Amino acid sequence: MNGLHPIKMPSAKEKVAAELRKAILSRQLQEGEAVTLESVANQLEVSVMPVREAFQILARDGLIKLQRNKGAVVLGINETYIREHYQLRAILESAAAEMCCAPEVDITRIEESYECAAESIQNNDFAAYADENREFHSEIWSAAGNSRMENMIAELWNGLSMGSMITEADYAKVSIEEHERIMKAIREKNGAAAKEEMYRHIMRSRDDMLTNYR
Structure with missing residues (x-):
């Protein structure tokens, strides 16, 4: 069969970091709660090494404090942290969307991923x-x-920002409509529109996540 391409999957450390970040931001993991390398590795069905690497990423971001016993403790976060996290994501991802509108950029794989979704x-x-x-x-x-921008955004990724007031189905329907507008702008090579639509998309995700803090 022709026309297929490999699915771009996150690295193991990115997957672990995203799952832990999402759990902390959504308060599934509470302030003061202890997590260990082994428990996270077992739950996510990965080896200990990517969990250790993910712990380093989250410790750098101030979400956890590393312990000497191969574990970590979840640190407290507030609305300010949430707002800053999504603002940074929005700045980087909207810039990436704008860059994709350059005439020489091949957007085939972006289109294919959008159509699959x-x-x-x-x-x-x-x-x-x-x-x-x-x-x-x-x-x-x-x-x-x-590539440096790509790595930075990947480490900031935290999965679906569903918050406490929306279902998985409702989230997906809203998200795909926003993706459609982003995709339209990229197809039209309209950098300003792609940047604006992506920024709005990420900030709407921020607002959804903030429902966990109200």
Whole structure:
């Protein structure tokens, strides 16, 4: 079969960091709660090494404090942290979307990832949307052509920002509509529109996540 391409999957450390970050931001992991390398590795079905690397990322970001016993303690966060986290993501991801609009950029894989996600929504397969959502975003980071930017955004990724007032299905339907507007701007090589739509998309995710703090 022709026309297929490898799915751009996150590295093991990025997957672990994203899952832990999401759990902390959504308060599934509470301030003061202890986590260990082994427990996280077992729950996510990965080896200890990527968990150790993910702990280093989250410690650098001030989300956890490393312990000598191969574990960590979750630190407290507030609305200010949430707002700053999503603002940084929005700045970087909107810049990446704008860069994808350069005439020489091949957007084929961005289009393919968008179409796969849209098809899943049409088939009411909302469970698959988390991976397809990241795939769409990661293809944009990659197409932008700045590997340092791509690595920075990947380490900031925290999965679906569903908050406490929206279902998985509702989130997916809102998200794919926003992706459609981003995709339209990229296809039209309209950098200003792509930047604006991506920024708005990330900040809407911020507002959803903030419902966990109200």
